[in-house]
Amino acid sequence: MSRTVVSSIVVIGAGPAGLAATRAAADTGADVTLIDAAPKLGGQYHRQDARTGDERFALPAGVQHLRESVVWAIEPIDGGHRAHVRTGPADSPDRTGTSIDAAALVLATGAYDRALPFPGWDLPGVFTAGAAQALAKGQGVAVGSRVLVAGTGPFLLPVASSLVGVGAEVVAILEANAAVRGWLSNPFGALAGAGKAGELAAYAATLVRHRIPYRARRAVIEAHGADRVEAVTTARLDADWSPLPGSEKTMEVDAVAVGFGFTPQLELAVSARCELRDGFVVVDAAQATSVPGVFAAGELTGIGGATLSAAEGAVAGAAAARHVGAEVRPPLQAMRRIRSGRRFAAALGEAYPVRPGWRTWLRDDTLVCRCEEVDYAALRGARNDRDATGSRSLKLVSRAGLGLCQGRVCGANVAELSGIDDPAAFAGRPMAVPLRLCELAGADPEATPEIEPGVKV
Amino acid sequence: MVSPDIVVIGAGVIGAACAEALSAAGARVTVLDRGAPASGTTAAGEGNVLVSDKAPGPELELAQASRKLWPELLAALAEELGPELADAEWEPKGGLVVATGDESAAPLRDFAGAQRAAGVRADPVTAAEAGALEPHLTKAITAAVHYPEDAQLQPVLAATALLAAVRARGGEVRSGVRAIGIEADAGGAFKAVLTDRGAIACAAVVNACGPWAGAFAADAGAPIAVLPRRGMVLVTAPLPYTVRHKVYDADYVGAVASGDADLQTSTVVESTGTGTILIGSSRQRVGFEERFEVRVLAELARKAQRLFPILARVPVMRAYGGFRPYAPDHLPIIGADPRVPGLWHATGHEGAGIGLAAATGRMIADLYAEKETAVDASPFRVDRPAVIEEVAA
Ligand SMILES: Cc1cc2nc3c(=O)[nH]c(=O)nc-3n(C[C@H](O)[C@H](O)[C@H](O)COP(=O)(O)OP(=O)(O)OC[C@H]3O[C@@H](n4cnc5c(N)ncnc54)[C@H](O)[C@@H]3O)c2cc1C
Numbered sequence: 001m002s003r004t005v006v007s008s009i010v011v012i013g014a015g016p017a018g019l020a021a022t023r024a025a026a027d028t029g030a031d032v033t034l035i036d037a038a039p040k041l042g043g044q045y046h047r048q049d050a051r052t053g054d055e056r057f058a059l060p061a062g063v064q065h066l067r068e069s070v071v072w073a074i075e076p077i078d079g080g081h082r083a084h085v086r087t088g089p090a091d092s093p094d095r096t097g098t099s100i101d102a103a104a105l106v107l108a109t110g111a112y113d114r115a116l117p118f119p120g121w122d123l124p125g126v127f128t129a130g131a132a133q134a135l136a137k138g139q140g141v142a143v144g145s146r147v148l149v150a151g152t153g154p155f156l157l158p159v160a161s162s163l164v165g166v167g168a169e170v171v172a173i174l175e176a177n178a179a180v181r182g183w184l185s186n187p188f189g190a191l192a193g194a195g196k197a198g199e200l201a202a203y204a205a206t207l208v209r210h211r212i213p214y215r216a217r218r219a220v221i222e223a224h225g226a227d228r229v230e231a232v233t234t235a236r237l238d239a240d241w242s243p244l245p246g247s248e249k250t251m252e253v254d255a256v257a258v259g260f261g262f263t264p265q266l267e268l269a270v271s272a273r274c275e276l277r278d279g280f281v282v283v284d285a286a287q288a289t290s291v292p293g294v295f296a297a298g299e300l301t302g303i304g305g306a307t308l309s310a311a312e313g314a315v316a317g318a319a320a321a322r323h324v325g326a327e328v329r330p331p332l333q334a335m336r337r338i339r340s341g342r343r344f345a346a347a348l349g350e351a352y353p354v355r356p357g358w359r360t361w362l363r364d365d366t367l368v369c370r371c372e373e374v375d376y377a378a379l380r381g382a383r384n385d386r387d388a389t390g391s392r393s394l395k396l397v398s399r400a401g402l403g404l405c406q407g408r409v410c411g412a413n414v415a416e417l418s419g420i421d422d423p424a425a426f427a428g429r430p431m432a433v434p435l436r437l438c439e440l441a442g443a444d445p446e447a448t449p450e451i452e453p454g455v456k457v
Numbered sequence: 458m459v460s461p462d463i464v465v466i467g468a469g470v471i472g473a474a475c476a477e478a479l480s481a482a483g484a485r486v487t488v489l490d491r492g493a494p495a496s497g498t499t500a501a502g503e504g505n506v507l508v509s510d511k512a513p514g515p516e517l518e519l520a521q522a523s524r525k526l527w528p529e530l531l532a533a534l535a536e537e538l539g540p541e542l543a544d545a546e547w548e549p550k551g552g553l554v555v556a557t558g559d560e561s562a563a564p565l566r567d568f569a570g571a572q573r574a575a576g577v578r579a580d581p582v583t584a585a586e587a588g589a590l591e592p593h594l595t596k597a598i599t600a601a602v603h604y605p606e607d608a609q610l611q612p613v614l615a616a617t618a619l620l621a622a623v624r625a626r627g628g629e630v631r632s633g634v635r636a637i638g639i640e641a642d643a644g645g646a647f648k649a650v651l652t653d654r655g656a657i658a659c660a661a662v663v664n665a666c667g668p669w670a671g672a673f674a675a676d677a678g679a680p681i682a683v684l685p686r687r688g689m690v691l692v693t694a695p696l697p698y699t700v701r702h703k704v705y706d707a708d709y710v711g712a713v714a715s716g717d718a719d720l721q722t723s724t725v726v727e728s729t730g731t732g733t734i735l736i737g738s739s740r741q742r743v744g745f746e747e748r749f750e751v752r753v754l755a756e757l758a759r760k761a762q763r764l765f766p767i768l769a770r771v772p773v774m775r776a777y778g779g780f781r782p783y784a785p786d787h788l789p790i791i792g793a794d795p796r797v798p799g800l801w802h803a804t805g806h807e808g809a810g811i812g813l814a815a816a817t818g819r820m821i822a823d824l825y826a827e828k829e830t831a832v833d834a835s836p837f838r839v840d841r842p843a844v845i846e847e848v849a850a
C-alpha cells in the first residue's frame with residue numbers, strides 16, 4: 001500500500017548534480033526531498049564505502065533524504081509530477097511504497113558506463129570499468145589480482161587507481177583512441193581541463209609508482225578462459241578501431257575492466273517525456289527541460305565530469321526553487337562554470353569517441369545481448385531476413401534487450417550494430433526498475449489493494 | 458523499376474497478411490510503412506489467437522476461420538521459406554476462462570453455451586478440473602470453461618514471416634515511406650499512391666494503417682471512422698514454473714464488448730516461450746495519449762495476483778502498450794471503398810487483429826479477385842453507417 005506525501009521540490013539522484021541541486025534549492029528556503037537508490041549520498045564519483053557507518057556529506061537542515069529509495073515511475077499530476085518510490089534494499093520483499101507529489105522535479109540520475117562486446121566478453125571476470133570501481137570504492141573488493149583496464153577516456157585512470165587501492169595489480173591501461181595533442185596531450189591533462197589537476201596528479205603518481213603501462217590505440221579484442229577469464233588478446237587499432245593484423249598480443253589476467261564512455265540513465269526523463277537530442281536530455285540555460293516543472297542536471301544532459309555536474313545541479317536547484325515561487329539570486333558563478341565545463345565536455349567527446357571499427361571485433365557467435373544470449377549472427381538475421389529495422393521489432397524478433405537488464409547493457413550497442421540511428425532507441429522504460437507484482441498491486445494510492453487471503457505481502 | 462499491381466500501406470500484421478495473400482494469388486505487391494515494419498500496434502500487443510472471447514456473430518465467424526487458417530498458413534510458409542524464417546512461435550495451448558465471483562458465473566456459462574451452438578469448443582470444467590489444468594490458479598473459482606481451440610503466436614515474428622514471403626515472391630517491403638494520398642486520372646480512375654518519397658503507380662491500394670487508418674483514408678478522400686483504444690501489458694521476469702494455458706478472468710468478455718472511456722482491465726495471464734509471463738490488458742479510450750498511468754498497471758497487477766496468488770512476489774520487468782484500432786461498432790473494416798475506385802481498407806481489428814489477420818488477408822485477396830469469400834464479408838463492408846457516417850468532421 002502506498003501513501004502520498006507532498007514536497008515542493010523533489011530531487012532524484014544524490015550524485016554531484018543532485019547534491020548541488022538540493023543545496024541550492026534548500027538555501028532558498030524551499031522544501032526539498034532528495035531521493036537516491038543508494039544507502040549513502042555521493043553518487044558514482046563520490047561513492048562512499050557502504051560498509052562503514054559514517055556519512056561524508058551533510059545536507060542543509062530541513063532536507064528530507066530518502067535513502068535506499070528508488071523512483072520507479074513518474075507521472076504528471078495537476079500542478080506538477082508524482083514520483084512513485086520504493087524504499088528498502090533492492091532485493092528485499094519488504095520495501096515500502098510512497099508517492100511524492102512535487103511542484104518541481106530535478107532529475108539527476110547520472111549515467112552508467114558502456115561496455116563494447118568482443119568474443120569472450122561474457123566470461124566471468126570481465127567487468128564494466130564502473131562496476132569494478134564501484135566494487136572497489138563501495139565494498140573494498142578487487143575484481144581480480146591481475147587486472148587489465150581497457151576502453152576509452154580519462155575515466156580509466158581513476159578506475160585503475162581504485163583497483164590499485166584495493167590491492168589489485170593493474171597490468172596495463174589500454175586507451176583505444178589516439179593520445180590527444182595540445183591541452184589534452186597527456187592522459188592526465190584531460191581531466192585537468194575540468195579543474196582537477198590535483199586529483200589527476202595523484203592518479204598519475206599512482207600509475208608511475210606502480211609502473212602501470214598506458215597504451216594508446218590498443219584494445220582487448222578477445223577474452224579467453226574456460227570458466228572465467230584467464231587471458232586476453234589485445235591488438236593495436238587503426239584510426240577507425242579496426243585491429244591491425246599482426247599486432248595481436250596475449251596477456252594473462254584474471255579480470256578485465258572495460259569502459260567505453262557513458263550512457264545516460266534516461267528512463268525517468270523519457271517517461272516524463274523530456275525532449276532528447278543525441279541521446280541526452282535537452283536543457284536551457286536554467287537547466288529546464290522541455291517539460292514545465294522538470295529540470296535536469298549532470299550526466300543526463302551530457303558527459304562532462306563531476307565539476308560540471310555539480311554546477312548544473314546548482315543552477316537546476318535554483319531554477320526549481322524559482323519555479324515553486326522562492327526568491328532566488330541568479331547563480332551566475334555556477335552558470336559560468338557550466339559554460340566552460342561544456343566546452344571541456346565537447347572536447348572530451350571529440351577526443352574519446354567510440355569509433356565504428358569495434359564492430360569488426362565481433363564474430364558470428366559473439367553475444368550482443370547477454371541476458372537473452374543473442375549472438376551477432378542472430379541480430380543480423382533479424383534485420384536482414386525479418387525486416388526488423390526498428391527498435392521495437394528488433395527486440396521482439398531477436399530478443400536482444402528483452403532480458404533482465406532491459407537493454408541497459410546492450411541497447412546502445414544493438415542500436416549501433418543494427419543501423420538504428422538513435423542512441424536512446426532502447427531507453428524508454430515506463431517502469432524504471434523491476435517491481436514485484438504485489439508492490440505494483442499496491443502502488444496506486446487511490447485504490448485499495450485486494451490481496452488474496454493467505455498471501456503475505 | 459516495375460510498377461506493383463497493389464500497394465499495401467502499413468506493415469503491421471494486417472498489412473503483412475493482406476500482402477501475403479495478394480502475392481500468393483499472383484499479384485505484385487509493395488508494402489510501405491512510414492516507420493519500421495511490425496513496429497506499430499503489432500509490436501504492442503499479445504499474440505492471442507482467440508475464439509473464447511467472442512460472442513456468436515460475424516467476428517466469431519472470422520475468428521474461427523482465422524484460427525483454422527493460421528497453422529495452415531504458417532505450415533505453407535515453412536515449406537516455402539524454411540522453418541526458421543517462417544517461425545512464429547505458434548502454440549495451440551488452449552484457453553481457460555474462469556469466473557471468480559458469483560455474479561460472473563452464470564453469464565460465463567451462458568456465454569459458453571451460446572458459443573457451443575456456434576461451433577466453438579467450450580467445455581465447462583469443475584473447479585477441481587480447472588486446478589488440474591492450471592495448478593497455481595486461485596482456488597476461489599465459481600465457474601470455468603476450457604477452450605481447447607485458443608492459440609498463441611508471436612505477432613512480430615508472424616508479421617515479419619508474412620513479409621518475408623512477400624519479398625520471396627518478388628514483392629517489396631519499404632520502410633520509412635509515408636503514404637500521403639492517392640492520385641486519380643482525369644476520368645476519375647485510380648492511378649497512383651502518393652508518398653513523401655514520390656508517387657507509386659499501381660492498380661489498387663490497401664489501407665492497413667491500423668489505428669492511423671482514419672487519417673490515411675481522409676487523405677485519400679474517403680474518411681472512415683477508426684479510433685484508438687489504449688492498452689497496456691505487464692511482463693514478468695522468466696519463471697521456473699509456468700502458466701500452461703491462456704487464463705482469463707471472465708470479466709474479459711464484458712470489457713471487450715463495452716465502449717466505456719474510463720479504465721477497464723480484463724485479466725489475461727499467459728506464459729511465453731522464454732518463461733516470462735504476460736499480464737494483459739487494459740482498455741482506455743484516451744486518444745493517442747501515451748501518458749503512462751500507474752493506476753492502470755496497479756489494476757492489472759491486482760487482478761493477476763487475484764487469479765494467480767503465487768505470482769505476488771514475481772518481479773515485473775516492464776510494461777508496454779499500444780493503441781487498438783477500432784470502429785464505432787467494434788467490427789473490422791474489410792473491403793473496397795465504394796466512394797473511391799481502387800481504394801481498399803483492412804483495419805479496425807481492435808484487440809483481435811493478430812488472431813484475425815490470416816482470415817482478413819484471405820478475405821481481401823478473394824474480394825480483390827472477385828471470388829467467393831470463405832466467410833460472409835458483408836458485415837465488414839466499408840459503407841456501413843458506423844464507419845462512414847460517424848466520422849468526426
Ligand atoms: C560507475 C562510475 C564510476 C565513476 N567514477 C568516477 C571517478 O572516479 N572519477 C570521475 O571523475 N568520474 C567518475 N565517473 C563519472 C562521474 O560519475 C560523473 O562525473 C558524476 O558522478 C556525475 O554526476 P551525476 O550527479 O550526474 O550522477 P551520479 O553521480 O551518477 O549520480 C546519480 C545518482 O542517481 C541515483 N539514481 C539513478 N536513478 C535513480 C532512480 N530511478 N531512483 C533513485 N535514485 C536514482 C543513483 O543511485 C546515483 O546515486 C564515474 C561514473 C560511473 C558510472
Ligand SMILES: Cc1cc2nc3c(=O)[nH]c(=O)nc-3n(C[C@H](O)[C@H](O)[C@H](O)COP(=O)(O)OP(=O)(O)OC[C@H]3O[C@@H](n4cnc5c(N)ncnc54)[C@H](O)[C@@H]3O)c2cc1C
Pocket residue numbers: 466467468469470471472489490491492493494495496497498499500501502503504505506507634635636637665666667668669670673687688689690737738739778779780781782803804805806807808809810811812813
Ligand atoms: C495491449 C494490447 C494487447 C493486444 N492483444 C492482442 C491479442 O492478444 N490478440 C490479438 O489478436 N490482438 C491483440 N491486440 C490487437 C492487435 O495488436 C491489433 O489489432 C493489430 O496489431 C492491428 O494490426 P494493424 O496491422 O492493423 O496495425 P499496426 O500494427 O499498427 O500497423 C499499422 C502500420 O501502418 C503504418 N502507418 C500508419 N499510417 C501510415 C501512413 N500514412 N503511411 C505509411 N504507413 C503508415 C504504421 O507505422 C504501422 O506500422 C492487442 C493490442 C494491444 C494494444
